[in-house]
Amino acid sequence: MSAGKEFNLYRDYSIAHTPIVSLPKNAKPYFFIKRVIDIIIASIGIILAAPVILIFSILIVWETPGSPFYVQKRVGKDGEYFNLIKLRSMRADAEREGAKWAEADDPRMTRVGAFIRRTRIDELPQLLSVLKGDMSMIGPRPERPMFTVQFNAEIDGFASRLLVKPGLTGLAQVNGGYELSPREKLKYDLEYISHLSFGLDFKIMLKTVRVLVTGEGAR
Secondary structure (H helix, E strand, O other): OOHHHHOOHHHHHOOOOOOOOOOOOOHHHHHHHHHHHHHHHHHHHHHHHHHHHHHHHHHHHHHOOOOOEEEEEEEOHHHOEEEEEEEOOEOOOOOOOOOOOOOOOOOOEOHHHHHHHHHOHHHHHHHHHHHHOOOEEEOOOOEOHHHHHHHHHHOOOHHHHHHOOOEEEOOOHHHOHHHOOHHHHHHHHHHHHHOOOHHHHHHHHHHHHHHHHHOOOOO
């Protein structure tokens, strides 16, 4: 069974049939143009990022045994699953005791991992997900299925963030990122969804550059 058919939050939990926000009226042409932009940026980005990914893949394996990549199932638009790929920043056995929310100064982090997390280099392989169409350059960060169900049970309207494709960066990521609670992240995600525009996307990209330079919100 394909990843997208194993489990769907809309279909199996009926939690997103009445979203607490709605898309702007001009959303359809916006999404079309945004997809074209995503393809262009992701294509160029993958070419430029390939040497960086290769170098840090070698460093990751040199420091700790195991694959340099970490593949996780995430929840995308409309509750569909997709596989998210990151450069591994933790020990290969980091989740031997089960899934755990990342925390500041996480003891599972490797030395190379701490650097690629701080600089967001670990996110570069996700350009492939953008090119494939599972993600966009800008949108809410995709969450893991178990946490999506948990947070939706605890936070009213959490699944409304599934109205749009998840993003490599987004309003929540540039306003605290890992330091924000799920409830705080949702506030920014809903604000983004309610005010979709290329002007807002441009502001987020500018703030993303600042985050990359300063390491703000890294964990």
